[in-house]
Amino acid sequence: MSRTGGGKKLKGTGGSTRVDRSRQRVSSPGGAKSKGSSSRKVSLPFLIASGVGVALVSVLIAVCVRWAMTSSLNQPIGLPRVINDEMMGGAQYKERLWGSYRSNVYFGMRPRLPRSLVVGMAWMYGLATPTGEVSLYIRHTCQHADNLGRYGWGQHDGRSFGQQEITDSYMKLSTSFIINTLPGALGESWTARIRADSRSSENATISLLFYVFNEGTEELSFELGNSGSTIESITGDIDTIGNFRINFTPTVARQPYYSYLATDLNKISLLSHFIETVLKEGRSPLFPGERYIFDSKKTKLVVYQMHGQLPLEFEVTYSSGEQVPLVGERFREELAKYSNYFNKKFEETFNLKEKGFSDDMIVFAQSAFSNLIGSISYFYGESLVMAPGMKKPINYFPAPLYTGVPSRSFFPRGFLWDEGFHQLLVTQWDTDIVKDVLGHWLDMLNADGWIPREQILGEEALSKVPEEFVVQYSSNANPPALFLTVEALVDRMEGTNKLMDVNYLKRIYPRLEAWYNWFIRTQKGPRPFTYQWKGRNGSTFSELNPKTLTSGLDDYPRASHPTSDEYHIDLRCWLSLATSVLIKIGNIIKVPTDDYKEYLKSLNDFDTLNKLHWDTKRQVYSDYGLHTSSVKLVTDRDANPPVKIRKVMKEPRLKFVDSFGYVNLFPFLMKLLPPDSLQLEATLTHINNESLLWTDYGLRSLSKSDPFYSKANTAHDKPYWRGAIWININYLTLKALNHYKNIKGPYQEIAGNIYKRLRNNIINNMYTQYKSTGFIWEQYNDRNGKGKGTHPFTGWSSLVVLIMSEKY
Numbered sequence: 001m002s003r004t005g006g007g008k009k010l011k012g013t014g015g016s017t018r019v020d021r022s023r024q025r026v027s028s029p030g031g032a033k034s035k036g037s038s039s040r041k042v043s044l045p046f047l048i049a050s051g052v053g054v055a056l057v058s059v060l061i062a063v064c065v066r067w068a069m070t071s072s073l074n075q076p077i078g079l080p081r082v083i084n085d086e087m088m089g090g091a092q093y094k095e096r097l098w099g100s101y102r103s104n105v106y107f108g109m110r111p112r113l114p115r116s117l118v119v120g121m122a123w124m125y126g127l128a129t130p131t132g133e134v135s136l137y138i139r140h141t142c143q144h145a146d147n148l149g150r151y152g153w154g155q156h157d158g159r160s161f162g163q164q165e166i167t168d169s170y171m172k173l174s175t176s177f178i179i180n181t182l183p184g185a186l187g188e189s190w191t192a193r194i195r196a197d198s199r200s201s202e203n204a205t206i207s208l209l210f211y212v213f214n215e216g217t218e219e220l221s222f223e224l225g226n227s228g229s230t231i232e233s234i235t236g237d238i239d240t241i242g243n244f245r246i247n248f249t250p251t252v253a254r255q256p257y258y259s260y261l262a263t264d265l266n267k268i269s270l271l272s273h274f275i276e277t278v279l280k281e282g283r284s285p286l287f288p289g290e291r292y293i294f295d296s297k298k299t300k301l302v303v304y305q306m307h308g309q310l311p312l313e314f315e316v317t318y319s320s321g322e323q324v325p326l327v328g329e330r331f332r333e334e335l336a337k338y339s340n341y342f343n344k345k346f347e348e349t350f351n352l353k354e355k356g357f358s359d360d361m362i363v364f365a366q367s368a369f370s371n372l373i374g375s376i377s378y379f380y381g382e383s384l385v386m387a388p389g390m391k392k393p394i395n396y397f398p399a400p401l402y403t404g405v406p407s408r409s410f411f412p413r414g415f416l417w418d419e420g421f422h423q424l425l426v427t428q429w430d431t432d433i434v435k436d437v438l439g440h441w442l443d444m445l446n447a448d449g450w451i452p453r454e455q456i457l458g459e460e461a462l463s464k465v466p467e468e469f470v471v472q473y474s475s476n477a478n479p480p481a482l483f484l485t486v487e488a489l490v491d492r493m494e495g496t497n498k499l500m501d502v503n504y505l506k507r508i509y510p511r512l513e514a515w516y517n518w519f520i521r522t523q524k525g526p527r528p529f530t531y532q533w534k535g536r537n538g539s540t541f542s543e544l545n546p547k548t549l550t551s552g553l554d555d556y557p558r559a560s561h562p563t564s565d566e567y568h569i570d571l572r573c574w575l576s577l578a579t580s581v582l583i584k585i586g587n588i589i590k591v592p593t594d595d596y597k598e599y600l601k602s603l604n605d606f607d608t609l610n611k612l613h614w615d616t617k618r619q620v621y622s623d624y625g626l627h628t629s630s631v632k633l634v635t636d637r638d639a640n641p642p643v644k645i646r647k648v649m650k651e652p653r654l655k656f657v658d659s660f661g662y663v664n665l666f667p668f669l670m671k672l673l674p675p676d677s678l679q680l681e682a683t684l685t686h687i688n689n690e691s692l693l694w695t696d697y698g699l700r701s702l703s704k705s706d707p708f709y710s711k712a713n714t715a716h717d718k719p720y721w722r723g724a725i726w727i728n729i730n731y732l733t734l735k736a737l738n739h740y741k742n743i744k745g746p747y748q749e750i751a752g753n754i755y756k757r758l759r760n761n762i763i764n765n766m767y768t769q770y771k772s773t774g775f776i777w778e779q780y781n782d783r784n785g786k787g788k789g790t791h792p793f794t795g796w797s798s799l800v801v802l803i804m805s806e807k808y
Contacts, residue, residue: 071447076446079445092432106121106140107121116241121175123207124138125207144410151166152165153371153374154367155370158429160338162177163339170202176193193331194208196313197311205307206307206308209304212301213271215268218238221234221236222260229257229259230260233246247316247325250306252314256309258306263299350365350804350805376403379455380401403441406418407778407791407795413454415453421795427488428492431493441482449521450522453550475522479574483574483578487581487584509582516578519531522534527612530612533550534550557659557702558657559626565654567612569666570666572609615658618656621664623657625654626654630707643715661700661702661706661721665687668736674745675743675747681747684754691705695761697784701723710722727797727799730803735808738806741755765785768785776792777790777792
């Protein structure tokens, strides 16, 4: 195996000859007898001795293999990093040094540096209970249980500013910030404004909290105001950012109460617990006469607290070096300028007003976009990983990650296949951010060419993840959707007047090759040019249909009995996309691509595709494997306690999997069907069929007539990809329809008609749900269009902006 990822001969295509260019070693299928073999009699003592020797050699080999496997598992690949010292030293990187890179809290900021400053906001208020007692409520990390009416960025440019509104009970909070990116400043100063207003005629009283925490070893210092009751400034000298000063300035006429906290806190993972529990249960200035919480001489955490009747407002300014932050009226003026410029750039980028959308719908689109780009976060740490045969997990190599997150409330961390969709939207806005995000992900490659599919980096991220989902397995893939972003980025760079960044493409190309070759080598199926998502559990009795988490489609029904005989249509199509993108980049940077072209020709061969995956009887493309749909969950009453187990009513057999939904669309989604093919006609017919996928709100994920439709997969797992409408696949569907409606063929008009109706259905339903609930959702109910799952989900659901603007 090549550790440089430079091999052009593609390995692992079923039983065909395999070539590893780095060693030029060829292995053929089958095992030929060696020339010196003969059949002679061997004595029993010799056989025994030989058996012991073979056993010892086997043990030695197993130990060596396990050692080699472990040593490559947590070692970075031997290739130049994409995010190198030169890139990090550039103005583009430094301008985005600080940002709202803590999407897990309602408002927080940090620099893209490990072991540095972390700042954030919380608020606290009391409500009287029927018994006359006061119950305290504190808001800090984004949580469904807080039941906020709405929160999220209304405007965010990904670089310099953002404005957010939060609706809670009887108050509305506004947070805004500006990062100074003037020449010479390079993000060394910023200002944030926090304001709370009443939503009722009552004289509401709350506490606003703003904290500063140092992840490093250095202590913080603070200065008190003249009254001695409030923090006026915090200073420090931290290795990662140098000397800094943070000032607090009240900006309301009335005189609220103040208090502060200064204490030692050695782990950021304890921060949320401390803010949300210790402060809530400790002495609180909500009670008359108590202004101070407590303090400490050894200080790693400082909390500024303002308490009083609404409205309340204060500014926080950060400065490093000689930069002077924006304050007061100057801040207001600059914020208005940034807002106006955002509106102008948004229209120039997405042309929604030109397309006839109302002001309200444009505000909806701006919110979707701003929450996607405003949720890009910075993490640093080590994943917990395992390889097959290992008894316990080990730490991956430590690394930073700059990435979008699917959901601030439920998934505030990086997901590999989600990110490929996230950056499609950002590509239209700021290619420098996209290149930065892509580079960080590709720098996660280990020596084998594998990237962990879920990134749980650092103590704060780890504290939000259930234990069973923490360990990442090196045999498991995730859809290589980053190739979607790479393709869009290349197309964007080619379509502008700017000089193509060939040097960047040269840096990412070897890493893309290494990742691609890992797929070809490890996810191969039982026949040439077939591929199989590894990691399915073939021995489980608790699942109606064993999940395929690695495919990204979780509980979507695959072969009911996982075996090495199965192969999956969507993975083949993903690899077709990846191969075509490598060819496109290779042509730009002038490297040979003949081997990739030959491989792509085989992958896209229409006759082979149909022979392997086309179910003639049902007229659909399908997975193949050991399958039966005659299964159900029943209660095993012999177990103590009783549990739900799968009962098989009809024995499985090797055949095409007879479910129909998103997976069956992949040859169409990746535009692999000839425009005059009967397969295209059949696919369009199925899409347009209300008893299958079509709804007034978008395409459902699984046919309404499917045996697994809306069925729970276990006693505790609700249906996930079994009927609900997902925006990322609907986006790919519209992209494909847009393709086929614009090329000549007998189905051009049909594709255009379906495109128009599907696009309108998705936009109108998402907008309606946003207006009624205040949120964009993870998925939408196929029966009534209502949002369901996690909210806000401004990851790939934000692709609605590209759907509105018709940017494919």
